[in-house]
Amino acid sequence: MISKKTKYGIKALTYICANIDKSPIPTSVIAEEENISLKFLESILSTLRKGGILASKKGKKGGYYLRKDPNKIFMVDIIRLLSGPIAMVPCVSLNFYETCEDCPNEEECSTHRLMLEIRDSTLEVLRKKSLAQLTEESRGR
Amino acid sequence: MISKKTKYGIKALTYICANIDKSPIPTSVIAEEENISLKFLESILSTLRKGGILASKKGKKGGYYLRKDPNKIFMVDIIRLLSGPIAMVPCVSLNFYETCEDCPNEEECSTHRLMLEIRDSTLEVLRKKSLAQLTEESRGR
DNA sequence: TGTAAATCCTATTAAATCGATAGGATTAAT
DNA sequence: ATTAATCCTATCGATTTAATAGGATTTACA
Secondary structure (H helix, E strand, O other): OOOHHHHHHHHHHHHHHHOHHHOOEOHHHHHHHHOOOHHHHHHHHHHHHHOOOEEEEOOOOOEEEEOOOHHHOEHHHHHHHHHOOOOOOHHHOOOOOOOOOOOOOHHHOHHHHHHHHHHHHHHHHHHHOEHHHHHHHHHOO | OOOHHHHHHHHHHHHHHHOHHHOOEOHHHHHHHHOOOHHHHHHHHHHHHHOOOEEEEOOOOOEEEEOOOHHHOEHHHHHHHHHOOOOOOHHHOOOOOOOOOOOOOHHHOHHHHHHHHHHHHHHHHHHHOEHHHHHHHHHOO
């Protein structure tokens, strides 16, 4: 399960992408449109800014906008930033690898093997999907 | 991330499958071999029994054994039992569906769309992989 | 130059979940 | 009887989650 943080983050980014002409967009507008708690969303957008996905403009008429072309922002990076590892188990994580204390040999661990396959199929989806693409699919129908 | 419950459950099932000739296998043996807390494993195997994957024999010389042919036990069912929904979000879950309070229209929700694709690619892996197959891949190399 | 509207920062909290741990009741083989 | 197993219920500490609170700072604009 992904957290609400991740879910709200994706929705917010899609909103910003869909309204890219109106940016910077204040947190309050997104919170209202997407039914997200304002303060919670503030912290999420802050994470996305620190992570290099969003940029912000302070003060009146300020808000958030995309730092890069949404065709060049991929969902893997967003999910990694908001949720942490893509892998369902640290021992198959590319970016957050950890050994298991209970496994003498990773190669022989059935969980390891299975989760490796799931990680790969998930990565396949997330690496291909850009924010621009997701936004178009969701809104443009 | 999957829980340790799920991880240990998969490892235990693989152990039982790999040692099917010696079944029923007592919890204590699996706990020792796979470095799992005995009491924790007890509760996991109990879940697997109640879920119809394992059967048990009580008393001395008792233990757990597979209820069905391991070629006919698929990883989807095991994961569902131990972790709950395969989907990363309740609104795309086949077996644990729930509406989101914040979404007026699911079809237009970007998170929904993305998680639908991930669910499908994950299901693809989990539905195809049998316990027998996973056991062979992990142990037999 | 003052005010409104925004980001930004730090801290707290209530609730839920996780990963165990504890203690014993029950059942069956020898 | 004894031993070795499942089975059942309850508790617990730690961590994470999803907010909430309060305010400091920055900027547009009248």
